[in-house]
Amino acid sequence: MLKMQNIHTYYDNIHALKGINLNINKGEIVTLIGSNGAGKTTTLGTITGLLKPKEGKILYNDEDITCVQPGHIVKKGISLSPEGREVFPQLTVFDNLKLGAYTRSDKKEIDQSYEMVYELFPRLFERKTQIAKTLSGGEQQMLAIGRALMSKPEILLLDEPSLGLSPNLVLLIFELIKDINKLGMTILLVEQNAKMALKVADRGYVLETGKIIIEGNAKELLNDDRVKQAYLGNL
Ligand code: ATP
Numbered sequence: 001m002l003k004m005q006n007i008h009t010y011y012d013n014i015h016a017l018k019g020i021n022l023n024i025n026k027g028e029i030v031t032l033i034g035s036n037g038a039g040k041t042t043t044l045g046t047i048t049g050l051l052k053p054k055e056g057k058i059l060y061n062d063e064d065i066t067c068v069q070p071g072h073i074v075k076k077g078i079s080l081s082p083e084g085r086e087v088f089p090q091l092t093v094f095d096n097l098k099l100g101a102y103t104r105s106d107k108k109e110i111d112q113s114y115e116m117v118y119e120l121f122p123r124l125f126e127r128k129t130q131i132a133k134t135l136s137g138g139e140q141q142m143l144a145i146g147r148a149l150m151s152k153p154e155i156l157l158l159d160e161p162s163l164g165l166s167p168n169l170v171l172l173i174f175e176l177i178k179d180i181n182k183l184g185m186t187i188l189l190v191e192q193n194a195k196m197a198l199k200v201a202d203r204g205y206v207l208e209t210g211k212i213i214i215e216g217n218a219k220e221l222l223n224d225d226r227v228k229q230a231y232l233g234n235l
Helices: 040-047 070-076 093-100 107-120 122-126 137-149 167-182 194-200 218-222 225-231
Strands: 002-011 014-024 029-033 055-060 078-081 155-159 186-191 203-208 211-217
Touching: 002 040, 014 029, 014 040, 014 055, 014 211, 029 040, 029 167, 029 194, 040 155, 040 186, 070 078, 078 137, 093 137, 107 122, 107 137, 107 167, 122 137, 137 155, 137 167, 167 186, 167 194, 186 194, 194 218, 194 225, 203 218, 203 225, 211 218, 218 225
Parallel strands: 029 186, 029 203, 078 155, 155 186
Antiparallel strands: 002 014, 002 055, 203 211
């Protein structure tokens, strides 16, 4: 469904992605793990058209989307839930969600998306009229995911959804990721919490200084000595 082929992305002369090859099949949860500065966010920025790769191709359902503008990428069915608290702080929960649907026009379908989001996150329904900056960290994370869902994506890209959350909320967020996947969405999950990410994912990629160094079935990666040593905190 989504293929990155030999992607090289730079920030001026900083070579952040050094030949990334990554595949996501329909219906999968794929995780991209790696430590700080490995290039995870850069990978998502490159897929969503915010960053232009210097070399390589991105194919989406066999169409070359390498140079497509971010708004059009959303329209094509790829949506990003950004890292941390990147909701619109001065707007209400409802208005944040509304903005997530900015590429759509069918009111009935948009209403169905509100229903889906409120069903997944009852907390957002209760807090519809609350200003986003006054939400707790976990609630803001839910809102960021909910807003991404409002574009009715085929592929949802999640940038570190568990970052800064309490252990209970981390569990809840990962359960919700599974629920969203069961609703038919394909997911690319970027995480530093490798253990949890590999537990919910079908397949995984390990990124280190701009290169994929290991890839495979998530269960195999959980048992891979190199992954255990570097990312799971045990041997
Ligand atoms: P983290 O988990 O800390 O968010 P990451 O894996 O998402 O890390 P990226 O944010 O993609 O890593 O960064 C990859 C590399 O690109 C790092 O060396 C980083 O310093 C560099 N980089 C990221 N953004 C910029 C920027 N705007 N200008 C220059 N260099 C950047």
